[in-house]
Amino acid sequence: MRSTNMATRASYRLLRPLLFWLPPETSHRLIFTLLRFSYHVPGAGAFMRALFARRLPSLPVSVMGLHFSNPVGLAAGLDKNAEYLRPLADFGFGFLEVGTVTPRPQPGNPRPRMFRLTRHAAIINRMGFNNVGVYRLITNLVSQGKPCLIGINIGKNRDTPVERAIEDYLSALQAVYGHADYVAVNISSPNTAGLRDLQNDESLDALLRTLKVEQASLAQQHGRYVPIALKIAPDLDDTQIAAIARRVLEHRFDAVIATNTTITRPGLTDEPLAAETGGLSGRPLKPLSTEIIRKLYAQLRGKVPIIGVGGIENADDAWEKLVAGADLIQIYTGLIYEGPGIVSEIVRGLADRLHAAGDNNLTEAVAHARNQRAG
Numbered sequence: 216m217r218s219t220n221m222a223t224r225a226s227y228r229l230l231r232p233l234l235f236w237l238p239p240e241t242s243h244r245l246i247f248t249l250l251r252f253s254y255h256v257p258g259a260g261a262f263m264r265a266l267f268a269r270r271l272p273s274l275p276v277s278v279m280g281l282h283f284s285n286p287v288g289l290a291a292g293l294d295k296n297a298e299y300l301r302p303l304a305d306f307g308f309g310f311l312e313v314g315t316v317t318p319r320p321q322p323g324n325p326r327p328r329m330f331r332l333t334r335h336a337a338i339i340n341r342m343g344f345n346n347v348g349v350y351r352l353i354t355n356l357v358s359q360g361k362p363c364l365i366g367i368n369i370g371k372n373r374d375t376p377v378e379r380a381i382e383d384y385l386s387a388l389q390a391v392y393g394h395a396d397y398v399a400v401n402i403s404s405p406n407t408a409g410l411r412d413l414q415n416d417e418s419l420d421a422l423l424r425t426l427k428v429e430q431a432s433l434a435q436q437h438g439r440y441v442p443i444a445l446k447i448a449p450d451l452d453d454t455q456i457a458a459i460a461r462r463v464l465e466h467r468f469d470a471v472i473a474t475n476t477t478i479t480r481p482g483l484t485d486e487p488l489a490a491e492t493g494g495l496s497g498r499p500l501k502p503l504s505t506e507i508i509r510k511l512y513a514q515l516r517g518k519v520p521i522i523g524v525g526g527i528e529n530a531d532d533a534w535e536k537l538v539a540g541a542d543l544i545q546i547y548t549g550l551i552y553e554g555p556g557i558v559s560e561i562v563r564g565l566a567d568r569l570h571a572a573g574d575n576n577l578t579e580a581v582a583h584a585r586n587q588r589a590g
């Protein structure tokens with residue numbers, strides 16, 4: 216099993232210069248479109264599953280009342296329109312977060328809008344929520360069926376004034392509710408003017424209150440409670456983190472996703488592309504996002520789960536996020552640099568830690584490690 220995994224990762228490393236020779240957005244679209252079409256060939260899906268998903272050890276976790284086959288998810292932004300669910304699920308992800316989707320379709324910012332900082336295993340993007348709109352995303356989802364747990368990440372349209380942002384979140388929530396296993400409310404993308412202002416205490420209070428009221432009414436209508444997570448930025452000071460945690464607890468939000476990309480440029484003094492406007496993800500984001508998770512966990516005290524994301528490249532990074540306070544983790548940039556074998560490598564690495572510690576499940580193993588750190 217491990218040798219196959221090493222071989223797939225080595226093959227990706229060989230292929231990577233070719234893929235990276237194309238502009239990032241072109242190469243991402245090309246790879247995933249090819250993958251999607253390859254699924255029309257009989258046996259393609261089974262081959263992919265044999266290569267990745269079938270080889271995974273069992274590592275179940277229960278979070279937000281949902282049962283995940285493993286805690287490793289795809290972060291929002293890679294499959295914005297829910298077009299590639301089958302191949303992504305076959306990489307072995309325990310869950311996929313699609314979007315960010317806005318109520319109406321929009322083209323996003325002019326290209327180029329995504330930059331690879333290869334020496335730093337990082338990406339800067341200013342995509343600006345390019346997406347096909349909520350109704351087409353739902354059509355895409357329905358036509359493929361759900362191959363694993365699916366989160367739908369929602370945002371506001373660029374031309375909706377920030378004072379009316381709540382209306383966009385409400386209409387997107389209403390549209391996606393019946394199709395999502397959880398909904399993520401993105402108020403932390405740096406590429407939509409004014410969006411991050413929704414993290415300010417007064418705006419956040421109003422937004423969370425309104426969404427919770429709507430969630431209760433939708434739960435009755437659909438006969439099913441769909442949890443809602445809040446996705447936050449890494450560029451927050453301690454006072455802001457404490458204020459967000461207070462509101463999340465007060466309104467009984469179901470989870471926090473920490474974090475989105477950063478507008479800072481840690482350790483990138485030697486990098487000309489650092490001057491590009493946009494959010495930075497990948498390796499340089501890792502310490503920042505872990506620190507936010509740690510501080511958030513101290514405030515939430517385990518009462519609200521955290522989905523940890525930012526710069527995860529291997530099982531050690533994933534473990535660090537879990538011990539800092541995360542219950543689930545997500546990856547994006549690591550997948551671009553390491554290829555699809557990263558998912559099984561992380562799941563396997565986490566399973567190894569569990570067995571080495573003699574614990575029965577991941578939650579128990581993480582709790583022990585947190586206690587050891589605290590004590």
Ligand SMILES: Cc1cc2nc3c(=O)[nH]c(=O)nc-3n(C[C@H](O)[C@H](O)[C@H](O)COP(=O)(O)O)c2cc1C
Pocket residue numbers: 290291292293295314315329338340342344368401404446474475476495496497498500524525526527545546547548549
């Ligand atoms: C090209 C790109 C596009 C992204 N688009 C979105 C998005 O639409 N919505 C969102 O919530 N996060 C988006 N993100 C942020 C990721 O979901 C994730 O929070 C961030 O990249 C940190 O994780 P990573 O270091 O593993 O990439 C995007 C990231 C990248 C690199």
